Amino acid sequence: MKYNVEVIVSFKKGVLDPQSAAVSGAIASLGYDNIVNLTISKKFNFQISGSTRDIVEEQVDNLCRKLLANPVIENYHYSIWEEK
Amino acid sequence: MKYNVEVIVSFKKGVLDPQSAAVSGAIASLGYDNIVNLTISKKFNFQISGSTRDIVEEQVDNLCRKLLANPVIENYHYSIWEEK
Amino acid sequence: MKFGVVLFPGSNCDKDAEYAVNFLGQSCEMLWHKEKNFKGIDCIILPGGFSYGDYLRAGAIARFAPIMERVVEFAQKGGLVMGICNGFQILTEVGLLPGVLIRNKNLRFVCDIVPIRVENTEVPYTYNLKKGDILKLPIAHGEGNYYIDNKGLEELKKNNQIVFSYLDNPNGSVENIAGIVNIKGNVLGMMPHPERGVEKVLGSEDGMKILKSVINWWGEKNGKL
Amino acid sequence: MANSREESYKLAGLTEEEYQKILADLKREPNPLELSMYGVLWSEHCSYKHTKKLLKYFPTEGEKVLQGPGENAGVLDGGDDIGIVFKIESHNHPSAVEPYQGAATGVGGIVRDIFSMGARPVALLNSLRFGSLNKQRNRYLLTGVVKGIGDYGNCLGIPDVGGEVYFHSCYDENPLVNAMCLGLVSVDKIKKGIAQGIGNVVMLVGAATGRDGIKGASFASANLEEDNENKRPSVQVGDPFMEKLLLEACMELVDNPYVVGVQDLGAAGLTSSACEMAARGKSGLELNLDKVHVREENMSAMEIMLSESQERMLYVVKPQGVEEVKKVFAKWDLQASEIGKVTDSGKIEIYYKGKLEGSIPTESIVDGVPLRDPLRKKPAYIEEKAKDIPIKEKVNYNDVLKTLIADENICSRKWIYSQYDYMVGNNTILRPGDTVGAVRIQGTTKAIGMTVDCNPLYPYLEPYHGGMMVVLESYRNLVAGGFKPLGITNCLNYPNPEDPENYYVLEQSIKGIAKACQELNTPVTGGNVSLYNQGVNTKIYPTPVIGMVGLIEDYHRCVTTAFKGEGELVYLVGE
Ligand SMILES: Nc1ncnc2c1ncn2[C@@H]1O[C@H](COP(=O)(O)OP(=O)(O)O)[C@@H](O)[C@H]1O
Numbered sequence: 001m002k003y004n005v006e007v008i009v010s011f012k013k014g015v016l017d018p019q020s021a022a023v024s025g026a027i028a029s030l031g032y033d034n035i036v037n038l039t040i041s042k043k044f045n046f047q048i049s050g051s052t053r054d055i056v057e058e059q060v061d062n063l064c065r066k067l068l069a070n071p072v073i074e075n076y077h078y079s080i081w082e083e084k
Numbered sequence: 085m086k087y088n089v090e091v092i093v094s095f096k097k098g099v100l101d102p103q104s105a106a107v108s109g110a111i112a113s114l115g116y117d118n119i120v121n122l123t124i125s126k127k128f129n130f131q132i133s134g135s136t137r138d139i140v141e142e143q144v145d146n147l148c149r150k151l152l153a154n155p156v157i158e159n160y161h162y163s164i165w166e167e168k
Numbered sequence: 169m170k171f172g173v174v175l176f177p178g179s180n181c182d183k184d185a186e187y188a189v190n191f192l193g194q195s196c197e198m199l200w201h202k203e204k205n206f207k208g209i210d211c212i213i214l215p216g217g218f219s220y221g222d223y224l225r226a227g228a229i230a231r232f233a234p235i236m237e238r239v240v241e242f243a244q245k246g247g248l249v250m251g252i253c254n255g256f257q258i259l260t261e262v263g264l265l266p267g268v269l270i271r272n273k274n275l276r277f278v279c280d281i282v283p284i285r286v287e288n289t290e291v292p293y294t295y296n297l298k299k300g301d302i303l304k305l306p307i308a309h310g311e312g313n314y315y316i317d318n319k320g321l322e323e324l325k326k327n328n329q330i331v332f333s334y335l336d337n338p339n340g341s342v343e344n345i346a347g348i349v350n351i352k353g354n355v356l357g358m359m360p361h362p363e364r365g366v367e368k369v370l371g372s373e374d375g376m377k378i379l380k381s382v383i384n385w386w387g388e389k390n391g392k393l
Numbered sequence: 394m395a396n397s398r399e400e401s402y403k404l405a406g407l408t409e410e411e412y413q414k415i416l417a418d419l420k421r422e423p424n425p426l427e428l429s430m431y432g433v434l435w436s437e438h439c440s441y442k443h444t445k446k447l448l449k450y451f452p453t454e455g456e457k458v459l460q461g462p463g464e465n466a467g468v469l470d471g472g473d474d475i476g477i478v479f480k481i482e483s484h485n486h487p488s489a490v491e492p493y494q495g496a497a498t499g500v501g502g503i504v505r506d507i508f509s510m511g512a513r514p515v516a517l518l519n520s521l522r523f524g525s526l527n528k529q530r531n532r533y534l535l536t537g538v539v540k541g542i543g544d545y546g547n548c549l550g551i552p553d554v555g556g557e558v559y560f561h562s563c564y565d566e567n568p569l570v571n572a573m574c575l576g577l578v579s580v581d582k583i584k585k586g587i588a589q590g591i592g593n594v595v596m597l598v599g600a601a602t603g604r605d606g607i608k609g610a611s612f613a614s615a616n617l618e619e620d621n622e623n624k625r626p627s628v629q630v631g632d633p634f635m636e637k638l639l640l641e642a643c644m645e646l647v648d649n650p651y652v653v654g655v656q657d658l659g660a661a662g663l664t665s666s667a668c669e670m671a672a673r674g675k676s677g678l679e680l681n682l683d684k685v686h687v688r689e690e691n692m693s694a695m696e697i698m699l700s701e702s703q704e705r706m707l708y709v710v711k712p713q714g715v716e717e718v719k720k721v722f723a724k725w726d727l728q729a730s731e732i733g734k735v736t737d738s739g740k741i742e743i744y745y746k747g748k749l750e751g752s753i754p755t756e757s758i759v760d761g762v763p764l765r766d767p768l769r770k771k772p773a774y775i776e777e778k779a780k781d782i783p784i785k786e787k788v789n790y791n792d793v794l795k796t797l798i799a800d801e802n803i804c805s806r807k808w809i810y811s812q813y814d815y816m817v818g819n820n821t822i823l824r825p826g827d828t829v830g831a832v833r834i835q836g837t838t839k840a841i842g843m844t845v846d847c848n849p850l851y852p853y854l855e856p857y858h859g860g861m862m863v864v865l866e867s868y869r870n871l872v873a874g875g876f877k878p879l880g881i882t883n884c885l886n887y888p889n890p891e892d893p894e895n896y897y898v899l900e901q902s903i904k905g906i907a908k909a910c911q912e913l914n915t916p917v918t919g920g921n922v923s924l925y926n927q928g929v930n931t932k933i934y935p936t937p938v939i940g941m942v943g944l945i946e947d948y949h950r951c952v953t954t955a956f957k958g959e960g961e962l963v964y965l966v967g968e
Contacts, residue, residue, distance in 0.1 A: 100629075221634025279813060
């Protein structure tokens with residue numbers, strides 16, 4: 001079975017992300033004073049094959065914890081859907 | 085009116101994305117030989133206030149072109165929804 | 169004393185580390201990242217550079233190199249492990265040191281020679297130094313902004329794990345942290361480059377004090393002075 | 394029919410005269426692949442058709458010259474069997490479109506030129522020009538370019554030991570990004586970009602080939618406004634990590650006895666490197682494009698031949714060495730494909746999917762372009778501006794000083810060079826901020842001093858003497874640091890040469906540079922020409938950037954700029 005996966009990795013609340021801070025500053029200096037609460041996350045898309053959804057889900061979760069996110073500062077969540 | 089905005093910025097088709105290539109290599113070397121077609125994009129979330137949706141949309145589009153995406157090598161798309 | 173310098177794809181201070189070790193009259197072996205084992209090494213150096221291009225997060229991919237399993241084992245048994253710059257990033261990613269190194273606060277790479285203060289002299293790496301000593305050391309990094317949450321910071325302080333701090337914070341690090349050790353004190357991670365500070369003509373010789381400390385500590389412990 | 398033929402050679406960037414020459418050389422009509430290959434190799438960038446004659450003014454020989462112009466980089470004799478390999482190159486147009494990637498891939502290109510010669514790169518320099526910083530766009534360009542140069546060079550671990558930057562409105566539309574690299578090699582291990590020995594194997598190594606930067610041929614005049622995804626030439630993206638692996642692998646092959654020739658793939662990709670290597674060896678090549686490792690599906694022969702994907706090299710290897718060479722690249726996780734062999738046909742023959750897709754005489758495509766000899770006219774402004782500028786008598790010198798040191802062209806450059814790793818390698822003796830940059834040669838007491846300079850006002854106001862003065866500035870800088878100057882590389886950044894006034898200035902300043910090099914005994918070992926730096930409203934000042942290299946026998950005797958102590962005397966020397 002083939003599945004599509006999307007993983008979003010974002011900074012935990014309370015961790016100051018220098019990039020978001022810099023982009024917010026740049027937005028303000030462009031004159032947009034009506035924009036607030038900017039966050040930047042990483043989005044991963046890939047395809048995975050496996051015999052059942054559960055097996056695939058476990059692998060994806062593992063991959064997130066081990067590689068795609070650093071649990072000290074980042075959260076992740078994912079969605080998995082079957083390829084049509 | 086307050087709106088939530090989500091912007092996704094990704095490499096254009098055909099443009100070399102060394103980061104995705106390196107991460108794909110790492111995934112393979114971790115033993116996941118069932119994962120293919122990995123892409124990595126940036127996701128921005130923010131809130132914007134404005135009197136109408138059209139005005140807001142124009143500002144968002146502008147911001148994407150000027151700051152969030154590099155139109156020479158990146159595509160962007162966004163969704164805007166009203167804050168409840 | 170014998171040092172081992174791990175060579176990852178993308179390492180670029182491996183030769184500098186070897187040069188510094190040889191300069192101080194010690195022997196050095198280069199360890200290829202694909203090796204699964206090494207023998208007879210007294211201190212491992214994870215050198216600076218851009219292992220795997222620093223893609224994803226600095227150090228995130230290198231921690232899975234085959235040799236890292238043995239490095240972790242070696243460290244857990246009390247072996248000396250020094251992570252310099254990219255090496256520090258790898259040590260946090262692999263979990264031998266707490267916290268993480270993120271992008272510099274101003275998002276710019278910074279290269280300079282900066283003063284750091286010695287905060288802890290209980291570890292091999294500062295064996296010859298006094299608390300409060302000021303060392304001038306080269307820095308060169310884009311992701312040297314040390315982050316740890318408050319609870320973690322309390323732990324670091326309680327266990328006296330902060331070894332070096334910047335006088336003039338160049339990157340936004342929590343508490344001006346420039347270098348830390350693990351609880352046992354055998355694993356050091358630091359952003360400044362002691363291996364570049366071994367000769368006056370290069371702009372600094374204070375790095376020598378750190379490397380000599382390790383050598384002296386080891387010599388004394390093994391009765392080889 | 395005639396009409397569409399004219400259209401197609403124009404699309405390839407060729408003139409009627411050039412097209413006639415191609416017909417004569419081929420004795421038939423070129424097919425679209427051949428035409429576009431001619432188009433890129435006969436472009437100004439690759440063929441030097443406007444400057445080849447002028448470059449002959451340069452002195453290129455001397456007792457210290459081991460390799461003059463014509464190879465991937467020049468080589469000077471550093472004594473004790475040490476070859477000093479160095480070259481400068483421009484990446485102006487790409488940086489104007491995409492400052493970060495443009496500058497980054499510029500660094501990548503010049504570094505490959507150095508290690509293709511078998512030399513380990515030990516220093517980088519850069520020369521930059523932007524419009525004034527009071528314009529937002531120029532700040533954006535500066536920020537992107539500096540970050541691009543820094544990220545690429547830092548990742549490679551090559552110290553950036555110096556450079557220069559000027560701001561002037563003449564660069565508003567055409568910023569300049571010139572990068573110089575210097576490397577060291579044992580003299581007996583110098584590699585050349587040559588393909589010879591019938592039956593030897595042609596190998597393409599490094600990054601996979603994609604549709605990057607395919608500009609030549611039909612894409613050149615496709616309407617960029619048109620939002621046609623597939624037709625747009627895509628900007629080249631650099632991968633410094635890949636380059637680092639490539640560098641280390643190539644260094645491991647320096648001693649390999651089976652390697653016959655090496656060249657990097659730069660502008661015009663496989664077309665130029667294959668053709669140039671064959672021309673140097675007076676050989677033919679048979680290329681099989683099915684063997685090229687590609688990044689994208691369904692690439693055409695033309696796309697493969699013209700792709701400017703970065704981080705690739707072309708090797709010519711004796712058959713018995715192929716496995717060994719592959720092993721070294723595999724160790725560094727790099728692909729190496731056997732894509733062809735050396736023949737005695739005197740032609741570049743291209744096969745794809747079982748068909749002969751193109752066959753071009755090597756000599757014709759590399760050296761056959763009809764050279765241009767444009768009109769010259771002395772610009773009127775020169776006489777006008779040569780008049781004395783009155784100096785105001787009553788000024789407050791404190792104010793003048795403050796104005797001067799706050800000026801964008803005089804203030805500290807630390808914001809730039811602190812983003813470059815200038816200490817990696819443990820050899821940097823003089824770093825940015827000093828008169829010149831210098832790296833020592835490990836294992837000796839020697840150091841190499843290097844500098845890039847060009848105050849464009851001089852050649853603008855008085856092309857001949859101005860050209861001389863640019864060389865003299867480099868010379869003075871090196872001497873001030875304690876170095877004996879040995880030779881130069883240069884990057885000639887000029888506006889459109891088809892304008893007689895521009896061509897006059899180009900020729901005169903080249904003559905001035907040549908004269909100075911002659912008198913100072915600093916021959917020219919190579920360089921790069923970037924013309925057409927001209928926009929709708931502005932054209933750049935003549936900007937011949939000089940990269941000069943010198944040697945000191947004992948690096949402990951280098952002189953730094955700083956005042957050393959109180960009470961020391963200060964002298965002003967000269968007229
Ligand atoms: N683009 C650059 N990259 C690296 N170093 C630079 C750059 N621009 C200037 N520098 C360094 O800053 C110092 C001052 O530059 P500049 O004002 O051009 O010097 P000078 O006029 O004394 O030759 C020099 O040491 C030079 O190497």
